[in-house]
Amino acid sequence: MTVIVLEPNESSNAENDTAVDGELDVPRRNAFGLDFRDFEKESLRNAIVQECYRKNHIYQTCEFANKKKEEYGKLDKAEMSIWECCELLKNYVDESDPDLDEPQIDHLLQTAEAIRRDHPHEYWLQLTALIHDLGKVLLHPAFGEETQWCVVGDTFPLGCAFDNNIVHHQFFKENPDSRNPAFNTKLGIYSENIGLDNITMSWGHDEYMYLVAKGNNTTLPPAGLFIIRFHSFYAMHRHGAYTFLMNDEDKEMLKWLQVFNKYDLYSKSKYFPEKLKW
Numbered sequence: 001m002t003v004i005v006l007e008p009n010e011s012s013n014a015e016n017d018t019a020v021d022g023e024l025d026v027p028r029r030n031a032f033g034l035d036f037r038d039f040e041k042e043s044l045r046n047a048i049v050q051e052c053y054r055k056n057h058i059y060q061t062c063e064f065a066n067k068k069k070e071e072y073g074k075l076d077k078a079e080m081s082i083w084e085c086c087e088l089l090k091n092y093v094d095e096s097d098p099d100l101d102e103p104q105i106d107h108l109l110q111t112a113e114a115i116r117r118d119h120p121h122e123y124w125l126q127l128t129a130l131i132h133d134l135g136k137v138l139l140h141p142a143f144g145e146e147t148q149w150c151v152v153g154d155t156f157p158l159g160c161a162f163d164n165n166i167v168h169h170q171f172f173k174e175n176p177d178s179r180n181p182a183f184n185t186k187l188g189i190y191s192e193n194i195g196l197d198n199i200t201m202s203w204g205h206d207e208y209m210y211l212v213a214k215g216n217n218t219t220l221p222p223a224g225l226f227i228i229r230f231h232s233f234y235a236m237h238r239h240g241a242y243t244f245l246m247n248d249e250d251k252e253m254l255k256w257l258q259v260f261n262k263y264d265l266y267s268k269s270k271y272f273p274e275k276l277k278w
């Protein structure tokens with residue numbers, strides 16, 4: 001297995017639209033013609049994204065996340081198959097995403113398909129890709145019709161200081177946990193290398209889908225569960241923040257998450273405009 005850590009547009013061929021990153025053709029531009037994960041560029045899309053993060057960073061507190069975990073951990077909302085859940089996501093667009101405004105079912109299929117092409121024998125990784133964002137079903141009325149800020153977007157640990165690598169970190173100023181002396185130091189309530197399994201992450205689709213997978217006794221390997229649970233933790237898997245909370249197993253699992261992330265991010269594309277001439 002090769003692990004490639006490549007920043008978008010790095011080592012890319014100026015004449016082409018894509019840069020070859022190991023197996024994957026990494027597109028240079030997102031569906032809006034901009035760089036991937038550019039949260040600063042002024043655009044209508046980014047105004048929506050910013051508002052989503054503003055609320056997320058103000059209201060995600062340690063107490064809030066633990067309550068949601070307890071409530072949704074009961075798994076008493078519905079009974080349905082994986083595919084039925086995929087279909088429910090055809091009605092939702094993710095407001096935290098600067099790169100795509102297509103229904104989420106498209107994103108699931110695009111990610112899984114991109115992985116299948118390069119990793120034809122890693123069935124578990126393909127399945128992980130297909131289901132990694134199913135937790136966004138929290139947006140559906142049958143699951144409480146949660147608002148976007150507590151379902152989507154990058155995630156981060158709670159109970160310790162917010163890292164500056166978190167997208168739109170300026171909004172944490174208004175989060176009450178920033179003023180709580182038990183929480184606002186580097187380690188906060190945790191100890192060095194405690195392991196990500198013991199951390200309260202901000203609540204959202206990652207943790208929910210992890211609870212669903214675990215609670216239904218999935219046979220996915222630990223790396224699949226790690227991907228599902230931490231794929232939105234960009235401060236960690238892209239910027240190397242919070243390594244002091246990780247244990248050796250987390251560091252092993254991170255390699256697979258980094259393989260997965262390229263497909264999650266760079267497979268986002270539109271094949272047609274919203275309205276076609278006929």
Ligand SMILES: O[C@H]1[C@H](O)[C@@H](O)[C@H](O)[C@@H](O)[C@@H]1O
Nearest residue numbers: 094096097133153154231232
């Ligand atoms: O906007 C995206 C969202 O669409 C993803 O599902 C999530 O995993 C990412 O972390 C977030 O940045």
Ligand SMILES: [Fe+2]
Nearest residue numbers: 132133231232
């Ligand atoms: Fe996600």
Ligand SMILES: [Fe+2]
Nearest residue numbers: 107132133264
């Ligand atoms: Fe995704």
